[in-house]
Amino acid sequence: MATYKELRSAADEAWRAVANPKRALIKVGVATCSRSVGAEETLDALRREVAARGLDADVMVTGCLGLCYAEPIVEVQRPGAPAVLYQQIKPGRVPELLDVVGHGGDASGLALAVVGEQAAGAIPSLESLPFWRGQVRRLMANCGVTDPGNIEHYIANGGYEGLTKALKMAPAEVIEEVKSSRLWGRGGAAFSTGLKWEFLYNAKSRPKYIVVNADEGDPGAFVNRNLLESDPHLLIEGVVIAGIATEADQAYVYIRDEYPLPVARVEKAVLQAYENGLAGRDILGSGKNFELKVVRGAGSYVCGDETGLLSSLEDRRGMPKIKPPYPAQAGVFALPSNINNVESYANAPLILRHGAEWWASVGTERNKGTKMFSLSGQVRRVGVVEVPLGTPTSEVVMKMGGGVPEGRTLKAIQSGGPLSGVIPAIDVGIPLEPEPYRDRGSIMGAGGLVIMDDTNCIVDLCIYFEWFAEDESCGRCTTCFAGTRRMLEILRRISSGRGRKADLELINLLGRIAQNANCFHGQGAPTVVMSMFRFFEDELLEHLERKRCPAKKCAGLIRYEVVHESDLLPLAEAICPTGAVVRHNGAYRIDQEKCVKCDACREQAPYAIGLVDIFSS
Amino acid sequence: MFSQASHNSRVQPVSPAPGATEIVTRVNELIAGLRPDNVDMLAAFHRIQHEYGYVPREAVPLLAGHFNTSPAIVFGAIDFYSEIRTNAPAEEVVEWCSGPACLLKGSMGIRRALEAVLDAPMNGTTPDGKFELRLAQCDGTCHLAPLVRNKGNYLGPLSTSKAIEWARRLRGIEPAAVAAEETA
Numbered sequence: 001m002a003t004y005k006e007l008r009s010a011a012d013e014a015w016r017a018v019a020n021p022k023r024a025l026i027k028v029g030v031a032t033c034s035r036s037v038g039a040e041e042t043l044d045a046l047r048r049e050v051a052a053r054g055l056d057a058d059v060m061v062t063g064c065l066g067l068c069y070a071e072p073i074v075e076v077q078r079p080g081a082p083a084v085l086y087q088q089i090k091p092g093r094v095p096e097l098l099d100v101v102g103h104g105g106d107a108s109g110l111a112l113a114v115v116g117e118q119a120a121g122a123i124p125s126l127e128s129l130p131f132w133r134g135q136v137r138r139l140m141a142n143c144g145v146t147d148p149g150n151i152e153h154y155i156a157n158g159g160y161e162g163l164t165k166a167l168k169m170a171p172a173e174v175i176e177e178v179k180s181s182r183l184w185g186r187g188g189a190a191f192s193t194g195l196k197w198e199f200l201y202n203a204k205s206r207p208k209y210i211v212v213n214a215d216e217g218d219p220g221a222f223v224n225r226n227l228l229e230s231d232p233h234l235l236i237e238g239v240v241i242a243g244i245a246t247e248a249d250q251a252y253v254y255i256r257d258e259y260p261l262p263v264a265r266v267e268k269a270v271l272q273a274y275e276n277g278l279a280g281r282d283i284l285g286s287g288k289n290f291e292l293k294v295v296r297g298a299g300s301y302v303c304g305d306e307t308g309l310l311s312s313l314e315d316r317r318g319m320p321k322i323k324p325p326y327p328a329q330a331g332v333f334a335l336p337s338n339i340n341n342v343e344s345y346a347n348a349p350l351i352l353r354h355g356a357e358w359w360a361s362v363g364t365e366r367n368k369g370t371k372m373f374s375l376s377g378q379v380r381r382v383g384v385v386e387v388p389l390g391t392p393t394s395e396v397v398m399k400m401g402g403g404v405p406e407g408r409t410l411k412a413i414q415s416g417g418p419l420s421g422v423i424p425a426i427d428v429g430i431p432l433e434p435e436p437y438r439d440r441g442s443i444m445g446a447g448g449l450v451i452m453d454d455t456n457c458i459v460d461l462c463i464y465f466e467w468f469a470e471d472e473s474c475g476r477c478t479t480c481f482a483g484t485r486r487m488l489e490i491l492r493r494i495s496s497g498r499g500r501k502a503d504l505e506l507i508n509l510l511g512r513i514a515q516n517a518n519c520f521h522g523q524g525a526p527t528v529v530m531s532m533f534r535f536f537e538d539e540l541l542e543h544l545e546r547k548r549c550p551a552k553k554c555a556g557l558i559r560y561e562v563v564h565e566s567d568l569l570p571l572a573e574a575i576c577p578t579g580a581v582v583r584h585n586g587a588y589r590i591d592q593e594k595c596v597k598c599d600a601c602r603e604q605a606p607y608a609i610g611l612v613d614i615f616s617s
Numbered sequence: 618m619f620s621q622a623s624h625n626s627r628v629q630p631v632s633p634a635p636g637a638t639e640i641v642t643r644v645n646e647l648i649a650g651l652r653p654d655n656v657d658m659l660a661a662f663h664r665i666q667h668e669y670g671y672v673p674r675e676a677v678p679l680l681a682g683h684f685n686t687s688p689a690i691v692f693g694a695i696d697f698y699s700e701i702r703t704n705a706p707a708e709e710v711v712e713w714c715s716g717p718a719c720l721l722k723g724s725m726g727i728r729r730a731l732e733a734v735l736d737a738p739m740n741g742t743t744p745d746g747k748f749e750l751r752l753a754q755c756d757g758t759c760h761l762a763p764l765v766r767n768k769g770n771y772l773g774p775l776s777t778s779k780a781i782e783w784a785r786r787l788r789g790i791e792p793a794a795v796a797a798e799e800t801a
Binding site for chain 1: 722725726734777
């Protein structure tokens with residue numbers, strides 16, 4: 001069994017070839033986001049082309065930097081020159097890119113940034129990019145830098161140093177260190193992680209379990225995915241530290257089924273940890289044992305609830321259980337368990353490696369450390385960022401994300417997934433920490449920020465989230481499964497022009513009743529509707545009383561009409577999937593019986609076809 | 618989500634479907650290494666689904682026996698998880714992303730258009746059973762919103778028009794022919 005020192009020196013050796021390459025090194029970020037735009041094809045093309053040209057270069061896979069909007073990203077590092085990131089390198093652009101490597105050609109047209117703080121000619125530095133400036137990358141330090149499939153890269157960058165420290169400490173000391181960092185659970189509930197670990201440490205029954213909630217089900221949140229597939233060992237190390245600190249026996253890493261790449265990468269990382277004596281029996285010669293198992297979910301949102309996840313592990317439906325007993329007393333198989341989010345565990349190695357004081361040096365008085373956020377929706381730069389807690393939301397949304405598309409105005413920010421509410425544009429300056437969000441009836445949540453602009457309808461969004469809550473309800477509590485269904489019916493009625501004044505009271509009533517649901521799924525389901533009441537009452541009343549959808553999104557309140565003659569109308573006729581654009585005696589009209597309101601005709605003939613309020617005249 | 622035929626099968630004894638014994642043998646092989654109370658049932662579902670594209674109903678009693686539980690618990694779990702199927706997927710599955718980023722960027726229009734072009738309701742198949750339209754959950758590839766997936770390929774950002782043209786090509790409908798047919 002190798003000691004940590006031996007592992008480290010071997011790893012340093014391997015990493016040197018990457019950090020200071022003797023010949024050109026080409027890094028391709030391969031993660032779910034970049035794979036979706038063809039990063040694997042780019043990787044293949046690069047390998048083929050490098051071999052065909054006989055270039056003196058190595059090609060390597062890395063994870064994701066978080067700049068989803070610029071994927072696939074390829075980094076080229078030539079010996080003695082700064083590394084340059086090139087954006088949107090589809091296979092077709094590979095030859096042009098390789099000219100840079102071969103004979104020092106100029107591909108600055110494809111360049112995104114120079115890694116580091118120094119710009120090179122017309123290419124800006126990575127640190128100066130609006131998306132990057134202001135980020136504090138601790139959890140994401142290795143993301144897009146190291147090969148997620150290579151444990152040596154992780155070790156050479158300080159990986160498993162925290163674990164070796166933890167192995168030399170008494171479990172209570174490790175917990176004390178985590179407690180003094182004031183790390184709280186990143187899954188949304190913001191409960192002290194150290195305290196939670198202490199509950200498990202104090203539990204008497206054996207065996208004890210550590211459970212990782214990597215069932216990142218919130219649509220529009222993908223921070224855990226980014227970490228799992230770009231630096232899986234950070235999670236593994238954190239989980240083993242948690243196991244050592246709580247004297248647990250076994251860990252279950254529960255990853256959602258929709259994330260096949262993270263499942264594969266974490267499984268590989270677990271194997272590597274076993275092979276290197278960092279998990280399993282007699283970890284690094286300490287005499288301590290801790291087993292890890294990766295569990296792949298099967299598509300259920302409530303399995304992201306801690307007790308739902310426990311049920312799912314117990315070979316049955318993933319229905320949330322009634323609390324108490326809490327997982328620390330009776331978790332998996334009614335034995336003591338601790339459940340945390342991926343990001344909570346991933347912070348533990350940093351706390352152990354650098355000390356709680358260093359870790360708590362960023363953030364605010366009450367909320368320490370950094371947090372990852374994903375930006376999506378009506379935002380120019382979709383991606384994942386890591387910022388200190390307390391950073392103004394506007395900094396992340398408007399500066400890093402670049403705000404809403406040209407010519408639009410910000411309407412609201414939806415944070416924390418379907419069980420949370422919306423923050424109106426006027427409050428975009430609030431700091432990213434739990435309290436200001438809670439004050440506005442929302443939750444900051446696990447890191448998903450979905451941006452809405454003035455072309456979006458708030459009722460439409462509420463219908464989506466209520467549909468989601470209804471669809472994913474486990475069916476235990478009537479207040480939840482029937483409550484969300486009634487809520488959805490009422491909202492759909494409003495959006496189809498049949499809303500009535502009494503609906504407002506009914507929605508409020510349902511919102512209050514839902515609080516009696518057992519788990520947070522039912523309790524949180526009406527939140528978005530409640531925040532619509534609070535911040536967008538005018539828009540709701542417009543739907544309800546005047547039967548008008550200001551954003552022209554609610555299908556029951558609008559209809560498509562030919563408003564002008566245009567040469568483009570034949571195109572509209574050709575595209576219509578239902579044959580609703582009809583020509584009669586040379587004039588076009590829309591057959592309202594056939595129209596499904598898909599908007600294709602208006603895309604083809606934007607000035608000729610208009611959106612008209614059904615109940616306007 | 619369960620078809621009428623399989624509901625009936627729970628009250629009326631039916632003769633085993635052709636190939637049932639092969640399924641029994643194969644499923645037993647697939648789940649051989651898995652143990653009860655070891656967080657293995659989800660893995661069993663995945664292995665069976667990987668082999669068949671769905672979990673055949675012959676597997677339910679086998680799983681129940683293997684995991685020391687009742688067929689009702691096993692079927693309850695299969696029914697609960699939306700990624701575990703109880704029927705074979707169609708040749709072509711078109712996955713429409715239901716996520717909020719896609720929604721805000723116009724995925725509803727794409728859904729309505731796809732339902733019309735493919736002549737299939739969401740989570741249903743075309744009359745000939747060849748194409749299936751399936752509701753997919755957000756996997757965070759929101760830079761492509763609004764998107765659909767087909768055979769692991771992502772198509773996005775889509776406009777409704779692009780989605781219609783793509784779906785027509787998929788179904789082998791010539792755009793020109795469509796225009797002619799509609800004007801005729």
